[in-house]
Amino acid sequence: MRWLFRALALIVLIALCLGGALVMLPTTKIAQIAEARFEAATGRKLTITGSVHASFWPQLGVRTGPVEIANADWSKDGPMLSAKGLQIGIDPGALIGGAIRVSKVTILSPNILLERRKDGTGNWQFTPKASTSSTKQAQPSAGGGVSAFSLDKGEIRDGSVTWIDRASGQHLALTGIDASLALPDFTGPANVSLTGKLNGKAVKAKGTLGAFASFLAGDAVPTDLALTLDTSSIDFKGSFGTSPLAAKGALSADLKEPAALAAMFGQPAPDLPKGLGRDTIAAKGDVTLGANGTLQMRGGQLTLDDNAMRIAGDLSFATGRPRIDAQIDAGALDLSALGRSEPRGSGGASGSGPSGWSTAPIDASGLRALDGKIALTANSIDLGATKLGPTKAQVSLDNGRAVVDLRQVSAYGGDVTGQVVANARSGFSASADLAAKGISMQPLLSDLADFKRLDAKADLKVNLLASGNSEAALMRSLSGSGNLAFGKGALEGLDLVGMLRTLDLNYVGKGAKTIFDKITASFNIANGVLSNDDLTFNAPLLSAAGKGRVDIGAQSLDYTVTPTALGNSSGTGGVTVPLTIKGPWAKLKYGVDVKAISGDKVDAAKKTLKQKADAEIAKKLGISPQDGQSTEDAAKQKLKEEAAKGLLKLFK
Known part of the structure; x- marks a missing residue:
C-alpha cells in the first residue's frame, strides 16, 4: 500500500510546484516554472501540455491540461505517470500570509506505473538535480524522501495503478480507482478510502494510518484498516509497517474462494483439497507479521471450509513453499477429500476396474501445497475410507510426504497406535505400521472393502506398503505382513455347524450364521495377494483350521476351512469336512470336499451324502x-x- 501513497505524494509535489509558480508569475509561465522545479526536485522530466491557468472561483487554484512524468531511465514501459489533468486548490488565508498551502488536489484519470527491478530498485526512487526550496513544504522529512505536505482533501478520479515486480514476476493492475486522502498534518494521522478493481475484481479499502510521514518512511504505525477483495474481507487493528513488512495486532479475515483470491494477486492457485481451505478460509486472533515474512497467530480461531478449530501456530516461507508449525484443537474434522476418489462405475478413466476398485487417478497434489509439523487433537476425523474417533496425532509434511504419528486414536470401538505415511513426491505410495486393539471388524471392513460378513472385535498388527496412482493400483501392489486375533463373534452368511450336521451346502445366505469363540491367524501379502496357512477357529460345537489366499487386488477368495463337528461333550470324535470358499467377494461359492471327509462317523456321513445324491438323481430321471x-x-x-x-x- 505504501507505493500507492507515494504516487499520491508525487501528485501533491506537482501541485506545490504549480502553486508556487502561481503566486510569482503570470499563468503563461506557470507550466514552464513548474516543470523546471519538479525536475530539479526529482530528476525526472515533467511535461504539462495544453493550457495551465489560474482559477479564482469557486476556489483559488490552478487547472492544467494533460500531465506526464518520465519514468526511470532503466524502465522500458512508458511514463511513470500520465493524467488528463490536475485541479489544485490553494488556501487563500495561507497565501495572504506568504505561505503556499495546498488544500485540495483532484487528479483526473491518472495512469500510474510502479515497477521494481530484480535488484530491488524502484522507479519511485528519485535523484534530485538541485536542492529544493527552503520552504517548509519543500523540506525533506520523515516521509522516506517525500517532501512534507498537508492536504485537506486529495482525490483520484477514475485512476489506475500498475505494479510490476521484476524479481518475483508479479504483475498487478488496479483500475477504476476512486480514492481520497485527508491529511491535516504530514506527521499526523491520515484517513484514506479507496475503491477500484484489482486484476478485474472489486477492491475496497478504508482506514486510518496513525503517523503518515513515518508510514511513508516504512515505519510501523498505528493502523485501523478494513479491506474488501472481491467477496473476501480482512480487518486489522494494531500496528503496520512496510520497510520491512511487519504488523502486530488483532486480525479478522474471511477469505472466499482462495484460488480466485490468489489469481487477483497474480499468484498460482493453491491446490487445496476440500476441508483444508479449498472454498473458504476464516481466521481470527492476535497476529504478528515478522520482518522475514513469518506470521504468528496466538489465541486463534481458524475455519477451513466446514472444519473449525482453535490454533496457535507459525507460518513461514523459508523454502518458497508455505510452512506451518502449529498446535490445533478441533471438534469434528471432515478430511474425507484426502482419501476420496471418483465414484465407482462412472465410466472411463474415473470408473472401476474388473475388481471393483476405482481406477480414477488419485489427486495427492494437496500434499505438496505446504510443509510443516502440526500437533492435532480432534473429537473425530473422517478420512473418507476410514473414520476415527477422539484423536491425538502429529502430522509432518515435507515436500509432498506426509507422516502421521498416531499417539492416541479411537476407531471403530477400539484403539489404534502407530504410523501412516503418504508420499506424493514421485507418483503416490502409502504405508502403515499399526497396532489395533478391540476394533469392530464389521464397520471397518464395510468402510474399507464393502465386506460386512464378519462381526467381531479384533486385535491386529499390520505392516503394509502400497504404491500406485489409483485405488486399484494400490490394492494390486499391496505388500506386508500381520497377525490378528478375534474374540467372540459371528460369521454372517455361513452356518458351518448346519453344513456339517446335514452335509447340506444350502446353509448359506441371509440368516445363516456361525457363532465362534476365537479366531487367530497370521498372514503375508505380496502383489495384492494375502496368504495364510495357520488360521484356527474355535466355536461351541466345532473347531476349524484354515488356509488359502485372498486376492485383495481382484477382490476374490480361494480359501479352505476344515471344520470338525464335535461328537461328544469331551470334544472328541465327530466328522471333519473340508469346506471350500471361492469366488468374488460379492458372490462367494461354497463347496464340500467329499473325498477328504474323515472321522469316526465318516461312513455314516458318506452314506448320508450318497443317499442325498441318489435321491436327487432319481428325481431328475x-x-x-x-x-x-x-x-x-x-x-x-x-x-x-x-x-x-x-x-x-x-x-x-
Whole structure:
C-alpha cells in the first residue's frame, strides 16, 4: 500500500510546484516554472501540455491540461505517470500570509506505473538535480524522501495503478480507482478510502494510518484498516509497517474462494483439497507479521471450509513453499477429500476396474501445497475410507510426504497406535505400521472393502506398503505382513455347524450364521495377494483350521476351512469336512470336499451324502428304485425301457 501513497505524494509535489509558480508569475509561465522545479526536485522530466491557468472561483487554484512524468531511465514501459489533468486548490488565508498551502488536489484519470527491478530498485526512487526550496513544504522529512505536505482533501478520479515486480514476476493492475486522502498534518494521522478493481475484481479499502510521514518512511504505525477483495474481507487493528513488512495486532479475515483470491494477486492457485481451505478460509486472533515474512497467530480461531478449530501456530516461507508449525484443537474434522476418489462405475478413466476398485487417478497434489509439523487433537476425523474417533496425532509434511504419528486414536470401538505415511513426491505410495486393539471388524471392513460378513472385535498388527496412482493400483501392489486375533463373534452368511450336521451346502445366505469363540491367524501379502496357512477357529460345537489366499487386488477368495463337528461333550470324535470358499467377494461359492471327509462317523456321513445324491438323481430321471435295487440299476432299467419303446415306434 505504501507505493500507492507515494504516487499520491508525487501528485501533491506537482501541485506545490504549480502553486508556487502561481503566486510569482503570470499563468503563461506557470507550466514552464513548474516543470523546471519538479525536475530539479526529482530528476525526472515533467511535461504539462495544453493550457495551465489560474482559477479564482469557486476556489483559488490552478487547472492544467494533460500531465506526464518520465519514468526511470532503466524502465522500458512508458511514463511513470500520465493524467488528463490536475485541479489544485490553494488556501487563500495561507497565501495572504506568504505561505503556499495546498488544500485540495483532484487528479483526473491518472495512469500510474510502479515497477521494481530484480535488484530491488524502484522507479519511485528519485535523484534530485538541485536542492529544493527552503520552504517548509519543500523540506525533506520523515516521509522516506517525500517532501512534507498537508492536504485537506486529495482525490483520484477514475485512476489506475500498475505494479510490476521484476524479481518475483508479479504483475498487478488496479483500475477504476476512486480514492481520497485527508491529511491535516504530514506527521499526523491520515484517513484514506479507496475503491477500484484489482486484476478485474472489486477492491475496497478504508482506514486510518496513525503517523503518515513515518508510514511513508516504512515505519510501523498505528493502523485501523478494513479491506474488501472481491467477496473476501480482512480487518486489522494494531500496528503496520512496510520497510520491512511487519504488523502486530488483532486480525479478522474471511477469505472466499482462495484460488480466485490468489489469481487477483497474480499468484498460482493453491491446490487445496476440500476441508483444508479449498472454498473458504476464516481466521481470527492476535497476529504478528515478522520482518522475514513469518506470521504468528496466538489465541486463534481458524475455519477451513466446514472444519473449525482453535490454533496457535507459525507460518513461514523459508523454502518458497508455505510452512506451518502449529498446535490445533478441533471438534469434528471432515478430511474425507484426502482419501476420496471418483465414484465407482462412472465410466472411463474415473470408473472401476474388473475388481471393483476405482481406477480414477488419485489427486495427492494437496500434499505438496505446504510443509510443516502440526500437533492435532480432534473429537473425530473422517478420512473418507476410514473414520476415527477422539484423536491425538502429529502430522509432518515435507515436500509432498506426509507422516502421521498416531499417539492416541479411537476407531471403530477400539484403539489404534502407530504410523501412516503418504508420499506424493514421485507418483503416490502409502504405508502403515499399526497396532489395533478391540476394533469392530464389521464397520471397518464395510468402510474399507464393502465386506460386512464378519462381526467381531479384533486385535491386529499390520505392516503394509502400497504404491500406485489409483485405488486399484494400490490394492494390486499391496505388500506386508500381520497377525490378528478375534474374540467372540459371528460369521454372517455361513452356518458351518448346519453344513456339517446335514452335509447340506444350502446353509448359506441371509440368516445363516456361525457363532465362534476365537479366531487367530497370521498372514503375508505380496502383489495384492494375502496368504495364510495357520488360521484356527474355535466355536461351541466345532473347531476349524484354515488356509488359502485372498486376492485383495481382484477382490476374490480361494480359501479352505476344515471344520470338525464335535461328537461328544469331551470334544472328541465327530466328522471333519473340508469346506471350500471361492469366488468374488460379492458372490462367494461354497463347496464340500467329499473325498477328504474323515472321522469316526465318516461312513455314516458318506452314506448320508450318497443317499442325498441318489435321491436327487432319481428325481431328475423320474425313476423309483424297487426294494434292493440300486439307483444305478434302476437307471439302467429305465434306459432299456425307453430304448425298447423307441424301437417299436421306429418299426411301426
